[in-house]
Amino acid sequence: MPHIDNDLKLDFKDVLLRPKRSTLKSRSEVDLTRSFSFRNSKQMYTGIPIIAANMDTVGTFEMAKVLCKFSLFTAVHKHYSLEQWKEFATQNPDCLEHLAASSGTGSSDFEQLEQILEAIPQVNYICLDVANGYSEHFVEFVKDVRKRFPQHTIMAGNVVTGEMVEELILSGADVIKVGIGPGSVCTTRKKTGVGYPQLSAVMECADAAHGLKGHIISDGGCSCPGDVAKAFGAGADFVMLGGMLAGHTESGGEFIERDGNKYKLFYGMSSEMAMKKYAGGVAEYRASEGKTVEVPFKGDVEHTIRDILGGIRSTCTYVGAAKLRELSRRTTFIRVTQQVNPIFSAES
Secondary structure, X not given: OOOOOOOOOOOHHHXXXXXXXXXXXXXXXXXXXXXXXXXXXXXXXXXXXXXXXOOOOOOOHHHHHHHHHOOOEEEEOOOOOHHHHHHHHHHXXXXXXXXXXXXXXXXXXXXXXXXHHHHOOOOOEEEEEOOOOOOHHHHHHHHHHHHXXXXXXXXXXXXXXXXXXXXXHHOOOOEEEEOOOOOOOEOHHXXXXXXXXXXXXXXXXXXXXXXXXXXXXXXXXXXXXXXXXXXXXXXXXXXXXXXXXXXXXXXXXXXXXXXXXXXXEEXXXXXXXXXXXXXXXOOOOOOOOXXXXXXXXXXXXXXXXXXXXXXXXXXXXXXXXXXXXXXXXHOOEEEOOOOOOOOOHHHO
16 A cells, blocks of 8 residues: 655755854864775775766766865766776876776676776775666675675665665665755656655665664755755765766866857766767667756866865854764754745845
């Protein structure tokens, strides 16, 4: 029988963080660096745990070069060739510890992943990405990848519920990607009716993962630095960004100039555009679950990164967190009906 879950589920837009007394004098005192020891790979991570999404318009080598200067992470999209990887690794050896190589569950994806990781042993992270992390096939694939790469840190998803987070961690994944449908160019919720409000998904999945000494990535739904801070406050270990990093010099996507305005294309990896580009079109048995948008050109991504990091530091000073790892312990969310005053919203 169909069942309705009447428990309240919230999104980033439904809450604000409550300010608290703080001993911090300045944002400059806030440490955004985190260190993690991963459950299954036994590897260590140190850096600012914000990740460029493994989309070909965002998870580019050009993006990785800039993000690694700030100790941020990039999940590199799966459509680079082995030769391109080798060239990048030779020219940018310092970036390799802040990168993941991405793969879907297809046999050709896995072969390419093996070739990349064998050719470039400094890459220690694998991002296994499917739209539906609930399939038994995906669970078995995670087990196979863990067996093949026992020392690599595996990021896997996407899911939105605690029991599936536990299943994937017990199957060999270290960091679980959380989010179904919140992305700015994702149409899964419209096409399928499936999804979960992102703030609640992060809180519930973080609880499940941390009980097993696993970690999670909040993937999707952030439209401003305040949302990134809320994701960390809700318990996310990492936050993955797509739309917020789209439209920059370092982003992929076609550059368009029209009527004196500049744009860059940004599209979901399940969109018709992505499937035409990489699979020859949308297979007859499926629907496109992503859209294509023209993002106003934003210039160099460095400015956006500084804006995001500045916002999170400011959040920490408002709630009295001297380190990013303290933020979730200091977080009290207040339910609201309005985030901001919309009277001049055209300028926002």
